[in-house]
Amino acid sequence: MKIIHLCLEAPYNDYWGYQDNLLPKYHRKLGHEVTVITTNTKHHEGKIIETDIGDYYLNDGQRIVRLAPINYKPKKIFKIFRVFNIYNLLCDIKPDFIMVHGLGSFSVLQIAKYKKKVNPKCRIIADNHLDYNNAKLKSSLKFNLYRYTLRLLNKYMQKQYDKVYGVTPWREEYAREFFGIQASKTGVLFMGADDEKIQFELREQIRSKIRDNYHILDNEFLIVTGGKIEKNKNIQTLIESVKDIPNVKLLIFGAIGNDMKEEMKKYQNEERIIFTGWIPSDEVYNYFLAADMAAFLGGHSVLWEQACACKIPCIFKYWEKMDHFDLGGNCYFVYKNDSKEISNLFESIISDNEKYQHMLEAANSEKAEKFFYSRIAMECLEV
Numbered sequence: 419m420k421i422i423h424l425c426l427e428a429p430y431n432d433y434w435g436y437q438d439n440l441l442p443k444y445h446r447k448l449g450h451e452v453t454v455i456t457t458n459t460k461h462h463e464g465k466i467i468e469t470d471i472g473d474y475y476l477n478d479g480q481r482i483v484r485l486a487p488i489n490y491k492p493k494k495i496f497k498i499f500r501v502f503n504i505y506n507l508l509c510d511i512k513p514d515f516i517m518v519h520g521l522g523s524f525s526v527l528q529i530a531k532y533k534k535k536v537n538p539k540c541r542i543i544a545d546n547h548l549d550y551n552n553a554k555l556k557s558s559l560k561f562n563l564y565r566y567t568l569r570l571l572n573k574y575m576q577k578q579y580d581k582v583y584g585v586t587p588w589r590e591e592y593a594r595e596f597f598g599i600q601a602s603k604t605g606v607l608f609m610g611a612d613d614e615k616i617q618f619e620l621r622e623q624i625r626s627k628i629r630d631n632y633h634i635l636d637n638e639f640l641i642v643t644g645g646k647i648e649k650n651k652n653i654q655t656l657i658e659s660v661k662d663i664p665n666v667k668l669l670i671f672g673a674i675g676n677d678m679k680e681e682m683k684k685y686q687n688e689e690r691i692i693f694t695g696w697i698p699s700d701e702v703y704n705y706f707l708a709a710d711m712a713a714f715l716g717g718h719s720v721l722w723e724q725a726c727a728c729k730i731p732c733i734f735k736y737w738e739k740m741d742h743f744d745l746g747g748n749c750y751f752v753y754k755n756d757s758k759e760i761s762n763l764f765e766s767i768i769s770d771n772e773k774y775q776h777m778l779e780a781a782n783s784e785k786a787e788k789f790f791y792s793r794i795a796m797e798c799l800e801v
């Protein structure tokens with residue numbers, strides 16, 4: 419089958435570990451002919467830069483086509499509604515299945531044209547990564563006009579879409595409420611982990627290597643957290659929750675944001691707090707495998723799904739409609755940003771081996787494999 423992934427709303431970096439990288443990777447591993455159509459922008463050292471337009475293949479056989487937006491005038495309008503000329507490319511490839519990443523690109527109208535004129539049997543799905551927490555909502559006239567325009571676009575396009583997925587239940591709801599997608603068209607397609615990179619069979623060796631590297635004893639209870647260290651991650655609360663618990667160490671991976679550098683300085687010499695700095699995305703799985711628990715007390719990121727996929731117990735900040743992380747007792751949710759209350763939770767788990775073993779057993783169940791991209795890739799083809 420010929421599959422196209424349309425990734426025109428954000429910069430795209432080859433070989434990264436995001437959904438728009440991993441779904442194409444696993445569709446290719448399933449034997450399909452896969453093309454990613456994307457922009458001529460990418461992330462580089464914390465900035466978005468332009469790169470060359472081009473047509474090339476990745477090591478695993480995915481075809482990448484990078485396009486520049488059409489230079490329409492007036493530029494002020496079309497800078498917001500960037501349009502890419504994809505119709506001729508669609509006609510040349512003749513895809514049987516198209517996945518649109520995001521609900522804000524007017525280029526999708528060319529997909530509707532392709533389906534109508536060239537391949538009426540082409541299946542089309544879309545996903546949504548926005549919710550009321552990570553979208554920048556405004557009350558200005560300009561923003562309301564922008565929202566109205568996107569609702570009109572998606573009202574038309576949902577006739578073409580076989581399914582529109584939110585990557586969490588909350589984002590499914592946002593697709594309905596913000597973009598106006600009918601409930602009968604929506605579903606949830608979780609983000610997840612590149613399970614090919616999770617070396618369960620080497621877990622003990624990985625655990626020993628990382629712990630030796632950071633001088634963590636085998637009998638010390640290791641809690642891991644990470645991502646970009648920003649205020650909304652509540653890292654300070656997590657540190658205060660665990661720094662005085664005996665026989666516990668907290669390992670924090672990721673770059674420290676400018677808004678947190680001063681706050682984090684006072685913890686640099688804490689014996690039980692370890693800052694690793696930035697680590698490659700593939701290494702994240704090893705750090706989870708080396709840990710006894712992962713903890714995330716701020717906003718949701720794909721690290722939550724990756725931790726569950728690595729089959730370790732977790733502590734999460736509770737967000738509405740995020741109960742899918744509970745696999746039958748693998749995790750606890752915290753409802754307040756209260757370091758004392760959270761400290762008591764950690765102590766109750768660490769001091770009660772039966773409670774921890776129950777979490778470990780639930781974390782190691784087959785239910786965790788719903789966060790494997792090898793499974794997610796098959797699931798999104800079910801339409």
